[in-house]
Amino acid sequence: MRILIIGGTRFVGRHITEAALAAGHEVSLLHRGRTGPGLFPEAEHLIADRDTGLEILRGAEWDTVIDVSAYLPSQVEALAGAVTAGQYVFVSTTAVYAVPEAPGFTEESPLVDSSGPVPETVTGATYGPLKVLCERAATGRFGPGTLVVRPTYVIGPHDYTGRFTYWVNRIARGGEVLAPGDPSAPIQVIDGRDMASWTVAMAEKASGGVFHAVSPRPPFTFGDMLEAVAAEVAPAGTTLTWVDGDFLRAAGQDGRSLPLWGEDGESTGINTADPSAAYAAGLSPRPLAQSVREIRAAEADFSVETTITPEREAGILAAWHAR
Numbered sequence: 001m002r003i004l005i006i007g008g009t010r011f012v013g014r015h016i017t018e019a020a021l022a023a024g025h026e027v028s029l030l031h032r033g034r035t036g037p038g039l040f041p042e043a044e045h046l047i048a049d050r051d052t053g054l055e056i057l058r059g060a061e062w063d064t065v066i067d068v069s070a071y072l073p074s075q076v077e078a079l080a081g082a083v084t085a086g087q088y089v090f091v092s093t094t095a096v097y098a099v100p101e102a103p104g105f106t107e108e109s110p111l112v113d114s115s116g117p118v119p120e121t122v123t124g125a126t127y128g129p130l131k132v133l134c135e136r137a138a139t140g141r142f143g144p145g146t147l148v149v150r151p152t153y154v155i156g157p158h159d160y161t162g163r164f165t166y167w168v169n170r171i172a173r174g175g176e177v178l179a180p181g182d183p184s185a186p187i188q189v190i191d192g193r194d195m196a197s198w199t200v201a202m203a204e205k206a207s208g209g210v211f212h213a214v215s216p217r218p219p220f221t222f223g224d225m226l227e228a229v230a231a232e233v234a235p236a237g238t239t240l241t242w243v244d245g246d247f248l249r250a251a252g253q254d255g256r257s258l259p260l261w262g263e264d265g266e267s268t269g270i271n272t273a274d275p276s277a278a279y280a281a282g283l284s285p286r287p288l289a290q291s292v293r294e295i296r297a298a299e300a301d302f303s304v305e306t307t308i309t310p311e312r313e314a315g316i317l318a319a320w321h322a323r
Contacts, residue, residue: 001063001204004028004083006050006070008043009036011158012091013068015196017043020066023200030057050075054082064089064203071122073133080141087206088142089199092135092150094188094212094270095128103186103218103272107150107210135210145208149199152214152271153260155291156192162304163259164189167229168295169302174235178313180253180261181245183223186271187260188214191291198283211278215285218272222260225288232292243320251316257308 003020007013008029017040020027028044048056050069057079065085070076076090098110112128114136119126139146155164171177195213202211226240245263255261262268275283308316 002026002028002061003200003203004030004057004062004065004085006030006065006067006079008068009039011156011160012154012192012196013066014039014158015156015192016066016068016199019193019196019200022197023204025200028060028062050079054078057082061085063087064206066199066203067091067138070134071127071130072120073118073130073137076134076137077141080137085142087145087147087203087208088138089147089149089203090135090138091199092131092148093128094150094152094214094273095267096132096135096150097128097270097273099267100269100272103269104274105269105272106274107212107277145206147199147202147208148210149195149213150210150273151190151195151212152188152273153190154192154195155189155295157295157298159192159295161259162302162307165295165299165302166259166304166307167226168233168292169300171226171229171238172233172235172296172300173310174238176317177226177238177240178258178308178317179223179226179240179242180248180258181222181242181263182265183221183226183242185222185262185265185268186218187220187222187225187268188216188218188271188273189225189288189291190215191286194283194285198278198281201282207281209277211281211283212273212275213278213283214271214273214275216288217275225260228288229292232289233296241317241320243316247320247323248316251319253308253316256306257312259304259307 003025008017030046033047061084063086066089068091098112114129114132190213
């Protein structure tokens with residue numbers, strides 16, 4: 001197939017590109033040339049900003065367009081007006097859902113309210129509604145054969161957010177580890193490599209529809225996740241100390257300093273999606289333990305500036321014990 005990937009050099013797009021090339025497809029990448037110089041010399045690189053340079057796409061045809069970087073419905077509309085493709089694949093998010101009533105919600109569950117004026121910027125509050133509008137624009141412009149992939153947190157090598165990678169590397173350092181909030185809070189993740197290979201396989205079959213790309217099936221908790229990480233990388237004597245969310249918020253901590261922590265406690269329900277439809281369609285996530293080992297081996301020195309420093313972590317733990 002001839003596949004056009006919008007993005008394709010940064011994390012999710014990078015894994016999709018690797019999967020498409022490994023499967024023998026002819027791949028074109030539309031990107032700004034800012035990430036991963038020298039990556040994928042066997043692919044065609046179309047250097048342009050999707051917001052201003054879509055003219056570069058006119059006159060060419062692709063069997064499939066895979067879009068990993070649309071956050072505004074106007075971006076989907078503009079792409080539809082510029083590209084000729086047999087199928088459109090849109091990487092969305094489980095943040096499109098209203099707060100689920102119960103764990104195990106399906107792809108037919110109610111979506112977050114997206115009525116009213118269309119936001120012009122992406123924030124924590126507008127991200128979900130904007131993705132809903134993107135999905136609607138996708139199916140409206142590209143038709144019912146559109147494939148919509150809704151992941152939760154994507155993990156794996158090259159994750160520039162460092163969210164899951166933080167926990168792998170922090171627990172691997174050992175000692176007393178500050179674990180945030182409620183250990184029973186639900187969480188789901190998906191290795192970007194597994195999502196990528198499955199997405200390409202779905203495109204090969206021209207399979208449309210909406211699917212949860214999540215793992216594992218609920219119930220699975222933040223405590224389960226950290227214990228799974230610890231089982232793979234923690235040195236002897238490592239301990240997890242669970243610190244109350246109110247205490248952490250009073251200390252100025254949030255989901256940026258302590259990644260994947262749902263500090264508001266209200267949105268964690270979207271981490272209980274039912275993956276049955278995707279699994280039946282061939283999605284087969286690797287064991288979390290394998291992801292942990294591979295992330296540690298590949299990115300042991302990776303860090304993100306927004307995460308809590310060791311000194312600040314130690315100070316909060318000391319204050320927690322002294323309360």
